Amino acid sequence: MKQITITNQREFDNLPDTFGETTQINIIANLYNINRTPINSCINVSGSATIQHVSGSATIQDVSGSATIQDVFGSATIQHVSGSATIQDVSGSATIQRVSGSATIQRVFGSATIQDVFGSATIQRVYENAIITIVSNTAIIEKALQESIIIFKNCTNKIFDCESSVTVLHKNTAKHNLKTFLTIYNLTETENNYIILYKSINPKNNCDFYTGKIKYEGVVTCPDWNSDTNIQCGCGLHLSPTPENALQYNKGKILKCKVNIKDISIYPYDITKVRCKKVEVIEEMDYTT
Numbered sequence: 150m151k152q153i154t155i156t157n158q159r160e161f162d163n164l165p166d167t168f169g170e171t172t173q174i175n176i177i178a179n180l181y182n183i184n185r186t187p188i189n190s191c192i193n194v195s196g197s198a199t200i201q202h203v204s205g206s207a208t209i210q211d212v213s214g215s216a217t218i219q220d221v222f223g224s225a226t227i228q229h230v231s232g233s234a235t236i237q238d239v240s241g242s243a244t245i246q247r248v249s250g251s252a253t254i255q256r257v258f259g260s261a262t263i264q265d266v267f268g269s270a271t272i273q274r275v276y277e278n279a280i281i282t283i284v285s286n287t288a289i290i291e292k293a294l295q296e297s298i299i300i301f302k303n304c305t306n307k308i309f310d311c312e313s314s315v316t317v318l319h320k321n322t323a324k325h326n327l328k329t330f331l332t333i334y335n336l337t338e339t340e341n342n343y344i345i346l347y348k349s350i351n352p353k354n355n356c357d358f359y360t361g362k363i364k365y366e367g368v369v370t371c372p373d374w375n376s377d378t379n380i381q382c383g384c385g386l387h388l389s390p391t392p393e394n395a396l397q398y399n400k401g402k403i404l405k406c407k408v409n410i411k412d413i414s415i416y417p418y419d420i421t422k423v424r425c426k427k428v429e430v431i432e433e434m435d436y437t438t
Contacts, residue, residue, distance in 0.1 A: 385424025
């Protein structure tokens with residue numbers, strides 16, 4: 150994967166709208182605004198970098214170290230906040246998918262969503278119609294106000310200061326396995342225990358989007374396979390049960406693939422993709438969204 154280091158706002162603004170190969174954009178300095186993510190790229194913010202605004206349809210893959218982001222708003226997405234990173238305000242319809250480590254989110258409001266909070270992460274204030282999901286007994290919510298919704302998933306911790314208008318839900322997550330995966334997506338096994346799954350690849354080189362190194366032609370074998378079902382990402386070829394699921398991860402060329410069920414590992418909490426040891430490409434799909 151190609152890597153680019155950004156040290157000022159002008160360098161970011163001058164990035165192309167599309168990269169010809171998968172590119173990781175590393176931001177290590179202070180920027181005023183991140184308002185887009187070039188096609189075929191991912192953005193990481195690390196070190197002691199400070200970003201004032203993340204907006205528009207921008208997606209940031211990781212915010213880590215002691216990095217700070219002052220505002221995340223619009224329909225922006227941050228996939229993971231970790232380390233001792235700080236996000237000051239999350240608002241609008243913005244989404245943060247995971248918060249871990251000792252990261253801090255100071256304020257979450259509007260209709261913003263934080264999907265998974267674990268580790269010793271802290272959410273200081275939640276209000277208006279924001280939704281927070283806590284998945285660890287050590288994660289902290291200091292204060293919840295107004296019509297916010299707090300979901301405790303598979304954990305029993307409490308909010309330090311919670312108004313009566315706040316909706317607090319306790320849920321235990323259903324765990325998936327190979328049987329539920331096949332049943333939910335109505336996947337029919339052949340006589341030799343093969344099923345059909347789908348992969349979105351880079352149309353320029355027929356490789357995966359993330360590493361750019363695995364070419365999907367004929368029989369493809371994962372170079373670092375690990376069957377442990379506790380692993381969600383990496384250590385497998387990632388395929389989806391439908392073309393639509395595959396396109397949720399990357400907008401590319403859709404391949405129809407044959408996979409033996411013995412070569413599949415199911416992560417219990419997400420079956421929009423599975424990890425595979427070996428797959429056989431059957432054909433390119435004539436598929437449009």
